[in-house]
Amino acid sequence: MPTDRSARLLSGLLLGAGVAHFVVPRQFDAIVPRSLPGSPRTWTHLSGVAELAVGAAVALPATRRAGALTAAGLFAAVFPANVKMAYDWRHKPAPLRAAAVARLPLQAPLIVWALRVARG
Structure with missing residues (x-):
């Protein structure tokens, strides 16, 4: 079923990103907005x-709807970090600048994807 496959892919993306926060945390520390209290x-x-x-x-099918709705919120919540990254990388070489800027509009399809999974 396409919806189940889409949910598995979304889950994999989230799980992979979550693991990356612990395996290579410095790249994530660097994009934490300075306005947040505490340590990056x-x-x-x-x-x-x-x-x-x-x-x-x-x-998990039993929690998929709530999880996908939360994923949509999470994708929206991390948008300020992507804005910070794009700003901070404005003087980097062109390919890196392009990658940082490309992340900004990517949040919208991620949110739409999560909402579609939530609708099942």
Whole structure:
């Protein structure tokens, strides 16, 4: 069933991203907005745990709807980090700048994807 496959893919994306927050945390620390209180590493780990939990929720049919709705919210919540990354990378080589800027509109299809999975 396409919906189930889409949910599994979304879950995999979230779980992979969650694991990355612990395996290579420095890249995530660097994009934590300075306006957030506390250590960037704390926010990196908290967001990693959130992605792992949401990914697990999306994977399970019983919690898929709630998990996918939460995923949509999570994708919206991390948008300021992507804005910070695009700003911070404005003087990097063109391919890196392009990658950072390309992340900004990517949030919209991720949100739409999560909402579609939530609708089942």
